[in-house]
Amino acid sequence: MTAPGxxxxxxxxxxxRLPIITLMKHSAVDYPTPRNLNYWWNFGSLAGFMLVVMIxxxxxxxxxxxxxVDMAFNSVERIMRDVNYGWLIRYLHMNGASMFFxxxxxxxxxxxxxxSYKPPRELLWWIxxxxxxxxxxxxxxxxxLPWGQMSLxxxxxITNLFSAVPVVGDTIVTLLWGGFSVDNPTLNRFFVLHFLLxxxxxxxxxxxxxxxxxxxxxxxxGIDIKGPQDVIPFHPYYTVKDLFGIGVxxxxxxxxxxxxxxALGHPDNYIQANPMVTPPHIxxxxxxxxxxxxxxxxxxxxxxxxxxxxxxxxxxALPWLDSCKVRSGTFRPWFKVAFWVxxxxxxxxxxAGAKPAEEPWILMGRLxxxxxxxxxxxxLPLLSKYEKTRPLPESIGQPVLGGDAPAPAGGHGGGLAxxxxxxxxLAILAVATPALANEETHLRKxxxxxxxxxxxxxxxxLRRGYQVYREVCSACHAMHLISFRNVGAxxxxxxxxxxxxxxxxxxxxxxxxxxxxxxxxIPSDRFPSPFPNENAAKAANGGALPPDLSLIVKAREGxxxxxxxxxxxxAPQPPDVELPPGKYYNTVFPGxxxxxxxxxxxxAIEFPDGAPNNADAIARDVTAFLQWASEPELEERHAMGxxxxxxxxxxxxxxxxxxxxxxxxxx
Amino acid sequence: xxxxxxxxxxxxxRDFLFAAAAAVGGAGAVVAVWPFVDSLNPAADTxxxxxxxxxxxxIAVGQAITVKWRGKPVFIRHRTEEExxxxxxxVVDDLRDxxxxxxxxxxxxxxxxxxxxxxxxxxxxGQKAGDPHGDFGGxxxxxxxxxxxxxxxxxxxxxxxxxxxxxxxxxxxxxxRIG
Ligand code: FES
Numbered sequence: 001m002t003a004p005g006x007x008x009x010x011x012x013x014x015x016x017r018l019p020i021i022t023l024m025k026h027s028a029v030d031y032p033t034p035r036n037l038n039y040w041w042n043f044g045s046l047a048g049f050m051l052v053v054m055i056x057x058x059x060x061x062x063x064x065x066x067x068x069v070d071m072a073f074n075s076v077e078r079i080m081r082d083v084n085y086g087w088l089i090r091y092l093h094m095n096g097a098s099m100f101f102x103x104x105x106x107x108x109x110x111x112x113x114x115x116s117y118k119p120p121r122e123l124l125w126w127i128x129x130x131x132x133x134x135x136x137x138x139x140x141x142x143x144x145l146p147w148g149q150m151s152l153x154x155x156x157x158i159t160n161l162f163s164a165v166p167v168v169g170d171t172i173v174t175l176l177w178g179g180f181s182v183d184n185p186t187l188n189r190f191f192v193l194h195f196l197l198x199x200x201x202x203x204x205x206x207x208x209x210x211x212x213x214x215x216x217x218x219x220x221x222g223i224d225i226k227g228p229q230d231v232i233p234f235h236p237y238y239t240v241k242d243l244f245g246i247g248v249x250x251x252x253x254x255x256x257x258x259x260x261x262x263a264l265g266h267p268d269n270y271i272q273a274n275p276m277v278t279p280p281h282i283x284x285x286x287x288x289x290x291x292x293x294x295x296x297x298x299x300x301x302x303x304x305x306x307x308x309x310x311x312x313x314x315x316x317a318l319p320w321l322d323s324c325k326v327r328s329g330t331f332r333p334w335f336k337v338a339f340w341v342x343x344x345x346x347x348x349x350x351x352a353g354a355k356p357a358e359e360p361w362i363l364m365g366r367l368x369x370x371x372x373x374x375x376x377x378x379x380l381p382l383l384s385k386y387e388k389t390r391p392l393p394e395s396i397g398q399p400v401l402g403g404d405a406p407a408p409a410g411g412h413g414g415g416l417a418x419x420x421x422x423x424x425x426l427a428i429l430a431v432a433t434p435a436l437a438n439e440e441t442h443l444r445k446x447x448x449x450x451x452x453x454x455x456x457x458x459x460x461x462l463r464r465g466y467q468v469y470r471e472v473c474s475a476c477h478a479m480h481l482i483s484f485r486n487v488g489a490x491x492x493x494x495x496x497x498x499x500x501x502x503x504x505x506x507x508x509x510x511x512x513x514x515x516x517x518x519x520x521x522i523p524s525d526r527f528p529s530p531f532p533n534e535n536a537a538k539a540a541n542g543g544a545l546p547p548d549l550s551l552i553v554k555a556r557e558g559x560x561x562x563x564x565x566x567x568x569x570x571a572p573q574p575p576d577v578e579l580p581p582g583k584y585y586n587t588v589f590p591g592x593x594x595x596x597x598x599x600x601x602x603x604a605i606e607f608p609d610g611a612p613n614n615a616d617a618i619a620r621d622v623t624a625f626l627q628w629a630s631e632p633e634l635e636e637r638h639a640m641g642x643x644x645x646x647x648x649x650x651x652x653x654x655x656x657x658x659x660x661x662x663x664x665x666x667x
Numbered sequence: 668x669x670x671x672x673x674x675x676x677x678x679x680x681r682d683f684l685f686a687a688a689a690a691v692g693g694a695g696a697v698v699a700v701w702p703f704v705d706s707l708n709p710a711a712d713t714x715x716x717x718x719x720x721x722x723x724x725x726i727a728v729g730q731a732i733t734v735k736w737r738g739k740p741v742f743i744r745h746r747t748e749e750e751x752x753x754x755x756x757x758v759v760d761d762l763r764d765x766x767x768x769x770x771x772x773x774x775x776x777x778x779x780x781x782x783x784x785x786x787x788x789x790x791x792x793g794q795k796a797g798d799p800h801g802d803f804g805g806x807x808x809x810x811x812x813x814x815x816x817x818x819x820x821x822x823x824x825x826x827x828x829x830x831x832x833x834x835x836x837x838x839x840x841x842x843x844r845i846g
Contacts, residue, residue, distance in 0.1 A: 085702035
């Protein structure tokens with residue numbers, strides 16, 4: 001504002017011809033904002049921030065991704081392994097989708113609690129719902145792109161929803177697929193749409209903000225702005241508060257990205273899509289689970305699909321379903337209760353949606369689905385008719401002097417803050433459940449060197465594990481994502497890597513005569529596969545395909561503990577169990593009948609470093625090697641995570657101090 | 668939350684906080700940009716292919732082969748005595764891009780260079796039997812008519828520079844590593 005005259009003149013020159021500066025100043029600086037917004041109002045700007053993060057990470061990923069059924073999976077793995085910081089960008093994008101939904105769902109629930117859908121904000125609310133629908137479509141198509149098992153089967157299940165449409169259903173589905181199943185044309189168009197929709201969302205967000213700035217923000221009291229004493233300019237008050245919020249949010253986001261990047265995903269998606277085999281338990285991403293539960297609650301196909309879509313569309317009718325003149329739940333004692341029961345109901349739905357389609361989860365899903373609609377169709381209309389609301393304050397600046405008058409500004413969370421604790425407890429429960437499920441399978445949990453905040457690999461152990469793979473596993477199992485140059489990370493020198501590579505022969509060609517020829521491998525070659533093709537591998541192994549081991553640890557529930565337990569889990573066949581011929585009894589393998597014979601026995605391998613070579617030790621070493629093969633970026637990820645989170649703590653603390661200082665005048 | 672003590676604090680405290688927050692936030696944002704930019708650089712698998720080894724044994728005198736290196740053609744020519752003599756006889760100072768032949772080869776028999784015209788990137792002719800060799804017995808770029816001599820130096824036409832010589836090492840008499 002105190003810029004030298006020349007700059008001012010230049011700004012004026014532009015502004016007179018295109019009032020873009022004025023526009024920006026109006027909407028991001030001067031915008032009069034209620035002075036009493038609490039932290040729940042941070043989630044709007046957080047959602048905007050996430051949209052930008054998703055677009056930026058997505059753009060860079062799209063530059064490395066190949067939307068073809070034969071190459072998509074490997075191109076994603078190339079991003080994870082070879083592209084500079086590719087793992088970081090992909091994990092930001094992948095977890096970003098979840099974070100985006102967390103933020104948007106909280107934003108929606110905040111609107112539900114404070115009546116942000118009531119006049120004059122109906123259109124604002126509807127535009128927001130359109131954004132939510134677009135986000136869902138975008139997220140769904142994005143999940144298809146890595147072309148893992150969940151991608152393919154999720155896409156199959158969701159697109160098949162449309163087959164429920166009478167008469168033209170099958171035609172619609174064929175049109176969506178561009179073929180007779182989810183295949184290459186589907187992947188191609190989903191990629192295009194997944195690229196396009198975020199920009200559509202961006203446009204609708206502009207409308208959302210425009211509508212917001214026309215009707216002005218709602219506030220925790222839900223009463224109208226009466227005059228200038230009720231508002232403060234957006235900048236610096238809410239810019240600094242939003243920045244502080246982004247700091248806190250980024251810490252949570254980064255903990256997922258750097259330490260639990262796959263916690264919200266599904267191991268099956270690290271198995272390349274196979275149209276011949278459906279994974280035993282298909283679940284959508286967590287953010288679709290409540291709707292999935294509603295779909296499954298209805299035993300009729302068409303009715304189920306209608307119910308699922310109705311669950312979202314009903315939100316459009318909220319301005320009529322809840323006609324109570326009082327906006328904020330703070331002044332509606334019964335609405336408040338109903339709101340929290342509804343929130344819990346949504347969690348129950350999500351929980352039921354994650355469970356297999358069997359009792360008691362079906363009943364649970366049905367009851368919760370019924371309540372979902374009961375809340376909107378019966379409870380809200382009745383409440384808005386009969387509920388006795390509490391007196392509203394006079395104005396935002398001077399609330400009524402009642403016994404329980406809300407605080408005028410800042411951190412007042414109303415009933416939302418209290419209930420949020422319940423929400424947190426439920427979230428922890430939801431996260432803890434899969435952990436409990438693991439207990440049932442009797443995995444032998446081990447202490448691994450790479451666990452924990454600072455976890456790293458033990459190079460000597462990785463080298464021993466590689467020796468085990470080479471001498472034992474590689475007879476049947478390929479590792480097609482690993483090149484010889486990668487084993488440099490196990491502590492081998494460049495010459496040693498060359499020597500290792502040179503001890504293998506690979507097929508190359510064709511040469512000038514058109515013939516394939518054999519040559520010694522070089523570091524840039526991939527580990528050769530023990531069989532020329534999948535059918536040969538099956539034929540040599542009694543019809544069962546030995547899985548590729550490049551991603552085995554990430555592709556199995558239980559990760560390294562599962563792999564270790566499986567290798568060491570062979571036991572004599574119990575007398576009451578019948579095994580098909582050629583199968584072996586294994587305590588942790590699903591179904592217990594495994595085609596792989598026991599391989600690791602005490603002393604099966606001699607380690608040059610003289611490390612213990614009992615069966616458990618060998619199994620631990622090879623598991624460590626396979627873990628490294630699955631997540632070669634882990635050490636870099638942990639190290640960068642520590643630095644990033646420490647920085648974020650410092651930056652966020654600074655923002656908080658600045659926020660207090662700026663807000664000191666208002667309080 | 669009201670804190671009047673802070674409110675009365677001198678203005679410089681706020682200015683300092685503001686400057687510190689802006690500096691830290693700005694630095695964080697700048698550092699965060701780097702992974703995105705670096706992701707556009709060649710990936711590890713691309714870098715792993717950045718050098719190749721070529722067996723020269725099958726290339727007879729007077730023959731040339733073209734190999735692919737970093738996505739571009741590399742010309743390897745087993746030069747004849749006459750070609751070498753012609754290349755060495757040129758008066759260097761008269762050239763557009765003055766370079767003696769000795770500066771362009773490690774062993775006079777073997778001319779190794781990137782087969783990309785320094786004008787606008789076409790691949791010059793002259794490798795295959797029957798190709799035109801230009802006015803100077805080397806290579807001829809058909810796109811806009813640049814002529815290169817038996818040392819790959821530009822002699823005529825719009826190209827500003829001689830054909831580039833890549834970094835290479837002879838691992839043995841018949842084995843060369845390019846890159
Ligand atoms: S590109 Fe070769 S002469 Fe123009």
